Amino acid sequence: MEFISQHPVLVASIIKIAVLLFIVMTALAYLTWLERKVIAHIQSRWGPYYVGAHGLLQPLADGLKFLFKEDVTPPVADKLVYTLAPFLALSLALSAIALIPFGPPNILIPGLGQQVFAITDINIGLLLVFAITSIGVYGVALAGWSSNSKYPLMGGLRSSAQMISYEVALTMSVVGVVLLAGTLRFNEIIAGPHGQSGYWLHFVPRWNIFPQIVGFLCYITSAFAETNRVPFDLPEAETELVAGFHTEYSSFKFAMFFMAEYANMITVACLATILFFGGWLSPFPDSWTWQKFLPGAGLVLMGIYCAYDTVSEMRGIARIQLAVVSLLCLAAGLICLVPSVATVILGTFWFTTKVLVILFVYIWIRGTLPRFRYDQLMSFGWKLLLPVSLANLVATAAWIAYGWVRHG
Amino acid sequence: MSLAFLMFLACGVLAISGAIVLILAREPIHSALALIQVMIALAVLYVLLGAPFIAAVQVIVYAGAIMVLFVFVIMLLNAGSEERTDFSQIAKYVGVPLGVILIFWAAHWLWRSPAGRAIGTATAMPAASTRALSVELFRQYLFPFEATSILILIAILGALVLARKEP
Numbered sequence: 293m294e295f296i297s298q299h300p301v302l303v304a305s306i307i308k309i310a311v312l313l314f315i316v317m318t319a320l321a322y323l324t325w326l327e328r329k330v331i332a333h334i335q336s337r338w339g340p341y342y343v344g345a346h347g348l349l350q351p352l353a354d355g356l357k358f359l360f361k362e363d364v365t366p367p368v369a370d371k372l373v374y375t376l377a378p379f380l381a382l383s384l385a386l387s388a389i390a391l392i393p394f395g396p397p398n399i400l401i402p403g404l405g406q407q408v409f410a411i412t413d414i415n416i417g418l419l420l421v422f423a424i425t426s427i428g429v430y431g432v433a434l435a436g437w438s439s440n441s442k443y444p445l446m447g448g449l450r451s452s453a454q455m456i457s458y459e460v461a462l463t464m465s466v467v468g469v470v471l472l473a474g475t476l477r478f479n480e481i482i483a484g485p486h487g488q489s490g491y492w493l494h495f496v497p498r499w500n501i502f503p504q505i506v507g508f509l510c511y512i513t514s515a516f517a518e519t520n521r522v523p524f525d526l527p528e529a530e531t532e533l534v535a536g537f538h539t540e541y542s543s544f545k546f547a548m549f550f551m552a553e554y555a556n557m558i559t560v561a562c563l564a565t566i567l568f569f570g571g572w573l574s575p576f577p578d579s580w581t582w583q584k585f586l587p588g589a590g591l592v593l594m595g596i597y598c599a600y601d602t603v604s605e606m607r608g609i610a611r612i613q614l615a616v617v618s619l620l621c622l623a624a625g626l627i628c629l630v631p632s633v634a635t636v637i638l639g640t641f642w643f644t645t646k647v648l649v650i651l652f653v654y655i656w657i658r659g660t661l662p663r664f665r666y667d668q669l670m671s672f673g674w675k676l677l678l679p680v681s682l683a684n685l686v687a688t689a690a691w692i693a694y695g696w697v698r699h700g
Numbered sequence: 701m702s703l704a705f706l707m708f709l710a711c712g713v714l715a716i717s718g719a720i721v722l723i724l725a726r727e728p729i730h731s732a733l734a735l736i737q738v739m740i741a742l743a744v745l746y747v748l749l750g751a752p753f754i755a756a757v758q759v760i761v762y763a764g765a766i767m768v769l770f771v772f773v774i775m776l777l778n779a780g781s782e783e784r785t786d787f788s789q790i791a792k793y794v795g796v797p798l799g800v801i802l803i804f805w806a807a808h809w810l811w812r813s814p815a816g817r818a819i820g821t822a823t824a825m826p827a828a829s830t831r832a833l834s835v836e837l838f839r840q841y842l843f844p845f846e847a848t849s850i851l852i853l854i855a856i857l858g859a860l861v862l863a864r865k866e867p
Contacts, residue, residue: 302703373729416830419756423743426764430736430771437729437775445775452772456765476830 304406309390312411316389320554321351327655334659345606345614358547366439366540373438378541378548381431385555388424391417392562395572395639397479409572409640410479417478418470421563422463425518429455431552432520436537447536450666451520457673458517458524464681465510468688469500469567482571489573497575501568504688508568510681515560517673519553522658524669561650562643569646572639584634587641591625708748715741726781728774732767739763753830 296303325340325347332339340347365374395409407413414420429452436448473481483489490498501508517524533539538549565571576583598618606614628634664672718737725731739762746755788795837845 370727370729373733376733414752416752416756419753419760423756423759423764426760426768427736427740429764429768433768433771433775434729434733437771445778449772449775452768452775456768456772459764 300404301406304401304404305411308406308408308411312389313386316386316555316558317551319558320551321355323554323557323651324354324550325351326651327658330652330655331659334656345602345610345617348613348617355547358544361543363543363545364540366441368440369540370438370440373434375545377431377435377438378545378552380434381428381552382548382555384424384428384431385552385559388421388428388559389555389562391421391424391478392559392566393417393478393482393571394643395637396483399636399639408636413477413479415475415477418466418476418481418563418567421559422459425556425559426459428552428556429459431549432537435541435549439537439540441540443533443535444537444539447533447539450533451537454517454520454524454669454673457670458514458677461510461673461677461681462514462518464678464685465507465514466563466567467685468504468507471685471688471692472500472503478566478571482566482573488570491577497570497573499568499570499573503691504568504684506680506684507688508564510677510684511568512564514673514677515564516654516657517669519556519560521553521557521654523661523664525663557651557654558647561647561654564650565643565646569650571646572643574638574642584631584638585629587637588625588628588630588634591621591628593625595619595621595625704748707744711741711744711748714738715745726784728782729771732770732774735770736763736767739767753833 328350329339329347340350343350343353365371390411391414393407393410393413395407397407397410397413399408400406401408432455433448433452436444436446436451439445469481470476472486473484474486475481475484477484480487488498488500492498492502496502516522538546541549574583595618598614598621602611602614602618628637715738718734718741722731722734722738725734740759743755743758743763746752746758
């Protein structure tokens with residue numbers, strides 16, 4: 293107790309980290325569910341359906357299966373590095389999320405002056421996220437090397453080459469935004485003096501996506517490559533490399549790579565939201581006060597739809613499960629309709645919505661595009677993306693130097 | 701003992717142990733990993749000294765770019781483990797005592813210097829802002845900065861010429 297009263301900020305931070313970790317882990321699990329569902333519907337299938345209503349318990353079942361599978365370590369593998377690699381991948385992927393502000397900084401923990409919706413708000417947030425993601429490549433590269441087997445080695449080599457190449461374009465593509473905002477602190481990029489609040493022509497939000505559309509396209513393309521997602525998932529191209537760098541991994545170590553990939557997806561989606569889509573800012577003007585009831589109304593509508601589905605479609609145990617889901621949705625929706633709660637969560641609601649849209653685009657593209665060939669991938673990164681993002685940077689700098697934006 | 705001092709101790713131990721492992725490890729990859737550990741521990745020390753920008757750049761450039769290339773090359777060449785040779789006689793009788801003397805001399809010199817006497821009494825320095833750093837870099841040190849970039853450009857061209865396929 294004495295420790296808690298002496299270090300209130302430390303304790304508050306640890307609690308925030310624990311809550312965020314729980315939320316992110318749940319989000320990771322249900323992102324796999326969402327991905328399987330969306331891709332199934334793109335391909336005219338149903339996707340997971342039998343474990344829980346609409347397959348809602350499938351992530352839980354997958355997790356349990358991974359936990360109880362036999363953990364095989366190849367006898368020729370480098371034991372230390374082989375074990376270290378998945379831990380490195382997952383912990384780096386998760387720690388990058390700690391820097392993301394999920395809501396406005398003016399909502400504070402009473403009596404502490406700590407922000408509720410951000411674990412840290414440091415003045416070089418963007419740079420630190422890039423620092424953490426730049427070491428993330430070791431997880432994949434070391435997994436490939438330590439397995440001591442040819443397909444993982446090829447996958448690891450491919451992924452290190454790919455991630456180094458696309459990291460350059462990724463970093464270059466966001467410098468334009470940094471120039472416009474004049475800061476590396478996330479909350480100032482969103483709503484600082486040169487941030488993204490306000491409107492053009494009274495209805496177009498001042499999001500960086502409009503002046504920085506080239507930067508955004510470069511960013512999202514390199515982000516796909518950086519997270520090893522289709523169409524750039526060459527490190528795990530199953531037709532050529534079995535499963536790439538994690539061929540030899542099984543059980544929970546495999547699950548950790550899987551989770552790291554989805555955590556990286558969430559990180560780059562959060563970054564895209566902050567840098568190009570105004571973060572937790574609402575797309576509507578503040579004078580539209582009814583918008584604070586949107587999250588509650590949305591949840592209540594979802595609850596009503598689930599209840600309808602429960603009555604009309606579900607049979608047996610699925611009926612009970614979906615009834616619980618719809619009750620939870622209704623209860624959460626009603627809580628969010630209380631005006632004081634609604635005001636607090638509004639920023640987080642918009643942030644989450646934007647991130648979900650970007651994640652949906654991610655999955656959509658996976659269901660649509662074929663994979664690149666490896667030489668195409670490399671020449672695309674170096675010969676097209678990098679020059680275009682450099683040109684975008686020079687153009688933005690000239691734009692600012694000649695005073696065509698609202699600050700010099 | 702403050703939290704910052706505990707962090708300093710932890711990172712110092714990590715950096716030194718990483719440096720020792722770097723020399724003693726027989727697998728090149730283990731050495732590379734140990735070097736990454738040293739660099740990240742140094743980055744945390746920079747944060748404690750009030751230079752978070754330098755820390756982030758240290759991680760991005762050294763741990764994130766240069767060491768990735770090292771690991772990449774080690775993987776590509778599939779370098780085997782090193783062979784041990786006998787400890788050289790000169791190193792044993794001259795090198796080790798000289799090294800010990802150097803460490804004590806440096807410690808003594810640091811202890812006598814103003815910075816050394818401030819150990820334990822100094823509070824955290826004000827964080828050097830990114831803006832202040834870039835003003836220094838692009839106003840006062842502009843010429844060395846540009847000269848360095850031209851030097852790097854020349855090195856890149858040299859690498860290209862060396863790596864070019866013969867027609």
